[in-house]
Amino acid sequence: MALPSPQANVNKICLHFAPGTRAVRVRWLLEEIGVPYELSVVSLWLGAHKRKRYLAVHPLGKVPALEIDQTVVFESSGICLYLADRFLEADLAPSPSERMLRADYCTWMAFSAGTLEPAILEQVRAKKASARGIPMLGLGPSLTPFDDIAEYMERHLSKRSFLVGDKITAADILNGSMMAWAHDIGLLEGRDAILSWVASLKARPAYSRAIAKC
Numbered sequence: 761m762a763l764p765s766p767q768a769n770v771n772k773i774c775l776h777f778a779p780g781t782r783a784v785r786v787r788w789l790l791e792e793i794g795v796p797y798e799l800s801v802v803s804l805w806l807g808a809h810k811r812k813r814y815l816a817v818h819p820l821g822k823v824p825a826l827e828i829d830q831t832v833v834f835e836s837s838g839i840c841l842y843l844a845d846r847f848l849e850a851d852l853a854p855s856p857s858e859r860m861l862r863a864d865y866c867t868w869m870a871f872s873a874g875t876l877e878p879a880i881l882e883q884v885r886a887k888k889a890s891a892r893g894i895p896m897l898g899l900g901p902s903l904t905p906f907d908d909i910a911e912y913m914e915r916h917l918s919k920r921s922f923l924v925g926d927k928i929t930a931a932d933i934l935n936g937s938m939m940a941w942a943h944d945i946g947l948l949e950g951r952d953a954i955l956s957w958v959a960s961l962k963a964r965p966a967y968s969r970a971i972a973k974c
């Protein structure tokens with residue numbers, strides 16, 4: 761049976777974009793998929809990404825963000841994961857039933873944001889600093905300040921018990937394990953919603969088993 765083309769059954773897709781940023785990877789993927797989309801150029805130069813109108817799309821005021829299927833996806837790797845699964849017919853992701861390929865694919869999808877990107881940013885900072893003959897630069901705009909993240913997550917968790925839907929997902933485990941560290945070093949004072957989420961995660965028997973002595 762022929763698979764439907766990527767154009768079939770698609771509501772409006774809008775990519776919030778700025779040239780030369782992480783938004784390029786999402787535009788590239790959309791182009792590979794071949795699905796029609798609208799480009800909304802956000803001027804970082806003019807600070808449009810920190811205006812109220814755009815903050816309603818991306819709560820941290822960053823690009824990219826993708827409006828699709830009556831919702832918004834942000835984080836470039838999250839958007840790429842979503843799109844590749846959403847348009848499986850474009851054949852840019854192994855299907856979940858192709859277990860071995862999918863395992864490799866998950867590794868590489870997370871590798872990009874978790875391992876490759878920070879290592880490259882580090883090199884960029886070092887190169888810029890040495891070109892200017894100054895000590896290593898601060899992370900600046902390449903790193904989102906922890907307080908901005910905590911404020912956003914506090915708002916998010918004040919309306920729900922878990923990050924996604926109404927039951928625990930792997931997203932709670934990934935982000936919750938980081939926030940447990942943040943808690944340990946005293947970064948969560950006054951963040952009641954995050955604190956109660958972390959406490960509920962730490963109360964899970966599986967968490968106790970995960971941190972058991974071995």
Ligand SMILES: N[C@@H](CCC(=O)N[C@@H](CS)C(=O)NCC(=O)O)C(=O)O
Nearest residue numbers: 781782821822823824835836837901
């Ligand atoms: N981890 C995020 C990072 C997003 C990000 O920091 N985007 C930059 C452009 S590459 C941005 O919008 N910077 C403006 C700012 O943070 O004020 C992603 O991959 O989408």
